[in-house]
Amino acid sequence: MNVTIDFGGTNIKIGLVREGSVLVKTSIPALSDNGLLTRLPDVEQGIRRLLSGAGVSLADCRGIGIALPGIIDGEGKTLLSIKDKYTDALGFDFAGWSASQLGLPLVVENDARAALLGEIAYGNARGEKDAVLVIFGTGIGTAAMIGGEVVRGRHGQAGILGGHLATDIYGERCNCGNPGCLEAQASHWAIPLRAAKLPGFADSMLAGEKDWGYETILRASEEGDAFAARLEADLLLHWGAGIVNLIHAYDPEVVILSGGLMKSADRLLPRLAERVRETAWTPWGTPRFTVAEDPETSVLLGMSYLASRQQHASKGE
Known part of the structure; x- marks a missing residue:
């Protein structure tokens, strides 16, 4: 034990x-x-x-x-x-x-590496040798495995900084110093800060919320909030681009998604997978998507x- x-x-x-x-x-x-x-x-x-x-x-x-x-x-x-x-x-x-x-x-x-190993050893990616994982939590964490070995790199940072790959070079400056990181554009902590600067926010039900994030946006979008619907569509573009970045970098057989956002996997996963099919350069086919067995x-x-x-x-x- x-x-x-x-x-x-x-x-x-x-x-x-x-x-x-x-x-x-x-x-x-x-x-x-x-x-x-x-x-x-x-x-x-x-x-x-x-x-x-x-x-x-x-x-x-x-x-x-x-x-x-x-x-x-x-x-x-x-x-x-x-x-x-x-x-x-x-x-x-x-x-x-x-x-x-x-x-x-x-x-x-x-x-994130620990989460990847947990899924490879005991979870929904059991036995896989080539995989990437994305955790949509407070921030966005990532990890990668190639040939059964967790990717580490010379200085220990390979694979885990996928949230700090840019999805908009003119976007918000991230706390890491890089402009337009996926995390600065589309993570739980960053979304309220970025949304408040966008046209139409003041008229959205989101403007009256406190401590809001993924779930609040999806709920507001479902309830007909036009701003929330546009924001959801924009976030899907960023999340999809971030996943494609990882696929291009690490050539996985499976993409594992985890974190609080995956409470809405039934709604989001098909759209993310479709975005990847449209934009990833993978002539051999498309990686399998799975959600962490228990995030x-x-x-x-x-x-x-x-x-x-x-x-x-x-x-x-």
Whole structure:
């Protein structure tokens, strides 16, 4: 059994995972603007509560996996770079924290890569060797696998910056500094900021909403809000372009979509797939589309997979 932690932008998820099954899980508010290190005592308490509730102890656990939304040094088990949140964790000794507070060996990975591995190992892309994943969460996270190996690159950032490939070079400047990133044009955090500058917004029901995003737009569009309908169509163009960018870069057999947006998969997936068929240069055919089996647990499962793989490697297996 492994302890797994997913440091998201809104919530921190904690799970106990055994052989590809999440036995129990919980979450606590991320409060990411206040940093990550201040949340570690609460994370530790959350782990101990989960263990107690499941009738097990740390002695029953073999390892711990931590997923972070940034560029990771997997070997050094540190966070190398991140934008806007959890910046206090840059260079932090997570392995030392795990050893001293929990007495467990640690593996650290980017959250989108962990989600990809979770789907490849246990989910709707089980057994695939060539895949890309897109998580439509607070931001837009991506990961890629080629020939059964997760793409990492020389400096650990290959595959995970698909949300920072431009879909409009004249678009909004992203928090990464690049103009027109997919994330700056069409992510949950960016949409309200961009929409407020567009003609017709003041007359839309969206103007009276607070803390709105994907679901609010789709609901307003369904209810006949003309501005929301135009915005939805525009977002589909950006999401489709972002997926095509990944297909052109990594040549996958399957595209895995995850995150809160996929609550509306029945409505959006056929349109995204059609957009890809129209615009991707794939003479061999079109990649298969699938939705993450359980977006809430993909990252936790992937981190458990990595923790178990590290344990086998340490034994020379």
